[in-house]
Amino acid sequence: MKLALALFALTISARAQSAPPKMAIVGLLHSHVWSQLSQIAKRPIQLVGVAEPNKDLVAEAQKAGIADSLIFDDYVAMLDKTKPDFIWAFVENDRHLEIVKACASRHIHVIFEKPLAATYKDAVAIRDISKKSNIFVMTNYQMAWWPAQYAAREAVDRGDVGKVYRIRGVVGHGGPGSDGVRNKIFFDWLTDPVKNGGGALMDFGCYNALWSLWYLGKPETVYAVTQHLQPERFPKVEDNATLILHYKDAEAILEGSWDLPRSFQDLEVFGRKGVVTMVNGKAELRKGRDTTALTLPTLAPENGDPVSYMANVVLTKKAPAGLVAVDINVGVVEIIEAAKESIKTGKPVHLK
Numbered sequence: 001m002k003l004a005l006a007l008f009a010l011t012i013s014a015r016a017q018s019a020p021p022k023m024a025i026v027g028l029l030h031s032h033v034w035s036q037l038s039q040i041a042k043r044p045i046q047l048v049g050v051a052e053p054n055k056d057l058v059a060e061a062q063k064a065g066i067a068d069s070l071i072f073d074d075y076v077a078m079l080d081k082t083k084p085d086f087i088w089a090f091v092e093n094d095r096h097l098e099i100v101k102a103c104a105s106r107h108i109h110v111i112f113e114k115p116l117a118a119t120y121k122d123a124v125a126i127r128d129i130s131k132k133s134n135i136f137v138m139t140n141y142q143m144a145w146w147p148a149q150y151a152a153r154e155a156v157d158r159g160d161v162g163k164v165y166r167i168r169g170v171v172g173h174g175g176p177g178s179d180g181v182r183n184k185i186f187f188d189w190l191t192d193p194v195k196n197g198g199g200a201l202m203d204f205g206c207y208n209a210l211w212s213l214w215y216l217g218k219p220e221t222v223y224a225v226t227q228h229l230q231p232e233r234f235p236k237v238e239d240n241a242t243l244i245l246h247y248k249d250a251e252a253i254l255e256g257s258w259d260l261p262r263s264f265q266d267l268e269v270f271g272r273k274g275v276v277t278m279v280n281g282k283a284e285l286r287k288g289r290d291t292t293a294l295t296l297p298t299l300a301p302e303n304g305d306p307v308s309y310m311a312n313v314v315l316t317k318k319a320p321a322g323l324v325a326v327d328i329n330v331g332v333v334e335i336i337e338a339a340k341e342s343i344k345t346g347k348p349v350h351l352k
Contacts, residue, residue, distance in 0.1 A: 100125075110138070224343050
């Protein structure tokens with residue numbers, strides 16, 4: 001009898017370990033959600049709910065194949081009924097703290113689309129709540145899943161360029177669209193200085209700040225300027241921003257814009273021996289007139305996309321690391337907030 005009970009317990013335990021983590025989506029306000037919905041079925045999770053009160057966005061989700069049984073108009077009710085292991089929030093940036101509070105009390109892990117928060121104060125609060133309640137909070141960036149990102153970093157870590165003393169990042173495109181239900185709702189809050197936390201400075205400056213922190217660490221000062229090149233289109237927020245981050249022996253020149261003629265997510269990492277560039281999913285090492293294409297690594301399945309990564313985090317109980325970790329993303333928002341202060345005063349802002 002004891003042997004039978006032991007075998008039964010082992011069977012139940014094995015089933016529990018093999019069951020995919022349960023995931024829910026909170027909000028459909030961020031345009032990135034639409035490209036993810038089509039991929040969810042391919043990921044090692046069970047989608048248990050999608051919460052969104054806006055009927056127009058719900059209709060769009062239904063068109064995208066989300067079953068009526070999965071749709072809730074109240075995310076708190078969804079959390080209590082479905083009890084997900086983690087959620088992915090596609091809401092306004094200034095609501096991230098609210099979402100973390102709701103999830104922390106229910107011990108539910110969280111993915112946010114970048115940035116971590118609309119303000120540095122909220123970012124610090126999110127970090128502190130996550131650590132106190134022992135939940136994981138991850139900030140998703142598209143570039144975190146690019147093999148070229150890691151080929152470039154590996155080349156720098158090998159010393160191929162020498163000591164890094166300069167970074168130049170250019171991120172942006174021609175600006176967010178406002179046509180159609182999905183785009184209009186996204187545009188309305190993305191161009192709101194409170195809900196988004198800024199305009200192009202926040203939208204694309206966070207990518208650049210993340211690169212700078214990843215390669216050089218925390219800067220000593222942040223200096224920033226912005227332009228309002230399309231006030232008729234973006235009346236409330238800036239559409240072009242340039243940041244200069246100063247380090248003891250290095251600098252980062254970072255450009256984020258909604259005014260570019262095409263899409264950019266380009267990075268250059270300079271040393272005295274050479275420069276590593278990352279453009280259009282490719283990475284190259286340049287020394288003098290010689291250019292060498294870097295071999296792109298094959299990422300493990302659990303490192304290939306945000307959902308698979310967070311599912312593995314839940315199963316292994318190992319906190320998100322690298323570009324998506326909570327601490328580095330608090331630093332990102334700190335840099336953006338310092339940039340806002342610099343824009344107001346016209347002076348560099350010293351970080352503590």
